[in-house]
Each structure stands twice: as structure tokens, then as C-alpha cells.
Amino acid sequence: MVNDQTKNYSESGTSFRQALEFKELGFSIYDTMIYAKNNPPPLNHTRYEQGFEYMFVFSKGKVRVFNPLKEVCKHHGRNRTGTRRLDKEGSLKSINTKGFVKEEKIIDNIWWYSVGKSESTDKIAFQHEAIFPEKLVRDHILSWSNEGDLILDIFMGSGTVAKVSLENKRNFIGFEVSKENCENANKRIGK
Numbered sequence: 001m002v003n004d005q006t007k008n009y010s011e012s013g014t015s016f017r018q019a020l021e022f023k024e025l026g027f028s029i030y031d032t033m034i035y036a037k038n039n040p041p042p043l044n045h046t047r048y049e050q051g052f053e054y055m056f057v058f059s060k061g062k063v064r065v066f067n068p069l070k071e072v073c074k075h076h077g078r079n080r081t082g083t084r085r086l087d088k089e090g091s092l093k094s095i096n097t098k099g100f101v102k103e104e105k106i107i108d109n110i111w112w113y114s115v116g117k118s119e120s121t122d123k124i125a126f127q128h129e130a131i132f133p134e135k136l137v138r139d140h141i142l143s144w145s146n147e148g149d150l151i152l153d154i155f156m157g158s159g160t161v162a163k164v165s166l167e168n169k170r171n172f173i174g175f176e177v178s179k180e181n182c183e184n185a186n187k188r189i190g191k
């Protein structure tokens with residue numbers, strides 16, 4: 001996840017720059033996803049509240065694993081209503097109406113989470129000022145890896161990725177520059 005800093009009335013462009021630099025290094029920008037916040041923390045009120053962050057998914061060509069998260073289609077089992085198009089006579093006509101709406105579909109790439117208390121049930125995690133919601137981490141880990149895979153988090157913070165990796169039968173390696181954060185993360189995982 002990446003977001004911009006705002007300085008002298010301008011966003012830094014860090015997000016876009018990061019994506020393009022990874023592309024120049026030979027990675028594919030496999031997906032540009034949005035981490036949308038149900039309850040964005042209010043900032044300085046000089047612009048609309050910052051309600052999202054980018055989540056760039058980089059890969060070397062085709063992703064090795066994709067276990068898409070799915071949701072139930074609201075109208076499953078009903079006849080497809082199709083797409084409406086103007087015909088030559090100027091009337092609206094439905095096309096692609098054959099078949100039934102299927103039971104489930106792959107979810108879209110805007111993912112919504114609440115921030116704050118509901119991010120984790122581990123009190124110790126909140127000693128860190130910027131934790132990821134556990135659900136967000138779980139959704140990514142399940143999407144892009146299989147059981148037994150190795151997950152690397154180069155900015156471990158409170159250890160959310162480690163915790164969720166273990167819960168979902170993945171191994172992990174974590175880097176964290178702050179000794180205090182490392183100790184707290186180890187306590188969190190140890191629990």
C-alpha cells in the first residue's frame with residue numbers, strides 16, 4: 001500500500017512514481033487496487049478527506065497464484081437482463097440476454113475496510129501508529145499465495161503480516177528497522 005505526502009499544496013506523486021519505477025525495473029503492474037476506508041481519519045479540512053490508498057500488485061509476467069475472492073450475485077438464477085443499446089430505429093434494446101445470472105462472481109478491485117479499533121483484536125498492535133487491518137492482509141494473502149508459501153514483508157511494523165500468514169498456514173520473513181516494533185511484533189505473534 002502506498003500513499004502520497006502533501007507538501008506546499010501538492011501531493012508528492014509517490015504512488016504513481018512507485019508504480020512506474022517498478023514497471024521500469026521489469027515488473028508488470030498486474031493490478032491497481034484501492035484500499036478504501038469506511039471511516040477515513042479527518043486531516044486538515046483543506047481538501048476532501050483522504051478516503052483511499054493505492055495497492056499496486058506487481059508481478060513478473062503472469063501471477064503465479066490467483067485465488068480470487070468471490071461474492072454471491074444478487075440476482076443469481078434469474079434470466080440475464082443484458083446490456084441496453086440503442087438500435088437503428090432509436091429504441092433501447094437488450095443484448096446478451098442469453099442464460100442465467102451465475103451464483104457467484106469475482107469481487108472488484110476496490111476493497112473497503114474500517115480503520116481504527118476494528119483493525120485488530122490484539123491490543124499490543126496499537127502501540128504501532130499505522131497498522132494494516134488484519135482483514136485486508138488476509139484478503140491479499142489468500143488471493144496471491146497458497147498454503148506453505150513464503151510471505152515477505154519488508155516493513156513489518158506491528159507484525160500484522162506475520163500473524164495473518166501463520167493463521168493461514170503460510171511462512172513469513174519480516175524486516176523491521178525499529179527494535180521496539182520488532183519486540184512488540186514478536187510478542188504479538190508469540191501469543
Ligand SMILES: C[S@@+](CC[C@H](N)C(=O)[O-])C[C@H]1O[C@@H](n2cnc3c(N)ncnc32)[C@H](O)[C@@H]1O
Nearest residue numbers: 130131132155156157158159160175176177178
Ligand atoms: C506503515 S508501517 C507498517 C505497518 C504494518 N503493515 C502493520 O500492520 O503493523 C511501516 C514500518 O516500516 C518500518 N520501516 C521503515 N523503514 C524501514 C526499513 N528501511 N527497513 C525496515 N523497516 C522499515 C517502520 O519502522 C514502520 O514500522
